[in-house]
Amino acid sequence: MFERNKHETLQTANLPEAKKGQEKIKTWRDRLRLMAAHTAITVTALLGVYSADSFHGEQIEAAAEVDISFFAEPLDPANSDSALVLFNGFNKEDSLDIGAAFGPIAQQLVDGEVWLANYGKAALSPEAMSDKIIAMAKERGINKISIVGYSAGGGIGVETLEFIVDDSNLRIPMIMAISSPSSIDTLRPYQQQEMANAAFIADIPGASHSTFLRFGGELYFRRDRYDEGSPWQRAEDFFATSFAALEDLNDDELTATALLIDQVISIANANFDERLMHISKSTGPEQKPVVVYLGTAKPGRDYIVDNAAASEEICNAAEGAELECFIYDVPGAVHSLPAKAHDAYVETVAQATPIVQSAIAREAILDALRNYTVTTPIFK
Numbered sequence: 001m002f003e004r005n006k007h008e009t010l011q012t013a014n015l016p017e018a019k020k021g022q023e024k025i026k027t028w029r030d031r032l033r034l035m036a037a038h039t040a041i042t043v044t045a046l047l048g049v050y051s052a053d054s055f056h057g058e059q060i061e062a063a064a065e066v067d068i069s070f071f072a073e074p075l076d077p078a079n080s081d082s083a084l085v086l087f088n089g090f091n092k093e094d095s096l097d098i099g100a101a102f103g104p105i106a107q108q109l110v111d112g113e114v115w116l117a118n119y120g121k122a123a124l125s126p127e128a129m130s131d132k133i134i135a136m137a138k139e140r141g142i143n144k145i146s147i148v149g150y151s152a153g154g155g156i157g158v159e160t161l162e163f164i165v166d167d168s169n170l171r172i173p174m175i176m177a178i179s180s181p182s183s184i185d186t187l188r189p190y191q192q193q194e195m196a197n198a199a200f201i202a203d204i205p206g207a208s209h210s211t212f213l214r215f216g217g218e219l220y221f222r223r224d225r226y227d228e229g230s231p232w233q234r235a236e237d238f239f240a241t242s243f244a245a246l247e248d249l250n251d252d253e254l255t256a257t258a259l260l261i262d263q264v265i266s267i268a269n270a271n272f273d274e275r276l277m278h279i280s281k282s283t284g285p286e287q288k289p290v291v292v293y294l295g296t297a298k299p300g301r302d303y304i305v306d307n308a309a310a311s312e313e314i315c316n317a318a319e320g321a322e323l324e325c326f327i328y329d330v331p332g333a334v335h336s337l338p339a340k341a342h343d344a345y346v347e348t349v350a351q352a353t354p355i356v357q358s359a360i361a362r363e364a365i366l367d368a369l370r371n372y373t374v375t376t377p378i379f380k
Contacts, residue, residue: 058209061258064122068132071099072114075107082112082144085133087160089151090263091221091255098150101338102178106148108349109292109356110174113142124262126156130163137170146174151305151335152263154180155270162275165282171367172279172289173360179295179335181305182313184268191304198264201257208258211249217257218245272317280321287367290359291318292352294345297329304335324359328352
């Protein structure tokens with residue numbers, strides 16, 4: 001009895017502490033519920049903004065169109081029946097810089113008007129660009145089209161050319177690829193990882209049209225601008241880079257994430273073997289294009305594309321399609337700075353001109369012979 005009463009006394013003495021513990025637990029639960037409610041509201045709001053932003057990006061893409069624009073007259077007015085179409089590379093919305101860098105150089109090999117393929121905010125569509133090229137050629141009296149592709153633009157240009165040869169009778173004197181990857185495998189390892197990252201992003205709902213994600217991607221692309229110096233200097237450079245990226249984003253000067261993903265897909269599906277074979281067969285007895293690859297040589301280095309591997313794969317594909325192919329490496333050329341080795345490009349192409357033009361002339365003569373029609377009787 002004594003022991004029972006003692007136990008009851010202890011229970012009574014501990015009752016206030018037990019109530020305090022229960023109150024604390026209740027308070028923690030209430031706080032957790034409140035935090036969960038706030039988090040749910042915040043996440044819902046952010047998802048709403050993210051969804052609205054992505055939807056707006058989709059509308060912009062749906063309303064946009066790829067474009068082909070005139071850039072320069074032929075060097076010789078006698079060649080006004082010919083045009084070269086320049087296709088820019090990864091992370092570029094238009095080809096103005098490439099037109100200025102490579103238009104006059106390509107004209108040394110095949111003279112004619114220079115046109116630019118402008119991707120803009122539209123979905124990347126080689127078929128749509130082909131339709132515009134054919135229409136523009138008809139409008140301007142052009143009967144010969146050459147393709148010049150810089151970096152990823154090499155594969156995009158060749159894919160566009162497939163539609164051109166299928167849907168028109170335009171003659172194709174030349175395909176020029178400048179530091180173009182022939183596949184993901186001919187990119188440098190670091191760039192291969194970037195392609196894999198882009199493919200991962202493509203699987204996130206709404207990510208391909210998200211402004212927020214594009215901003216984050218731009219900070220990633222520009223990381224070399226804030227990765228040196230003291231922690232304070234890096235922080236200062238990071239904020240400066242962020243403001244610059246925001247300004248470009250607000251001014252609508254950045255390539256859309258959707259276009260970047262389209263370009264990654266185009267590199268993965270470059271497939272020069274099948275595309276060049278298709279072009280060769282589709283041209284039939286008509287003029288077949290001569291393929292020219294411009295790579296890099298010391299003291300330059302292409303840190304994005306393995307030019308040696310890519311050029312070999314492309315020329316092997318050309319050989320399999322019975323197309324002549326030439327490789328020229330430009331001393332001092334740097335992938336992302338075409339203007340840096342301008343003089344070297346000019347000199348290299350000048351040395352290549354007699355050989356390439358001779359090959360193009362042979363194809364033109366064969367074309368003329370195959371398609372010659374006698375309209376006047378030889379014997380009366």
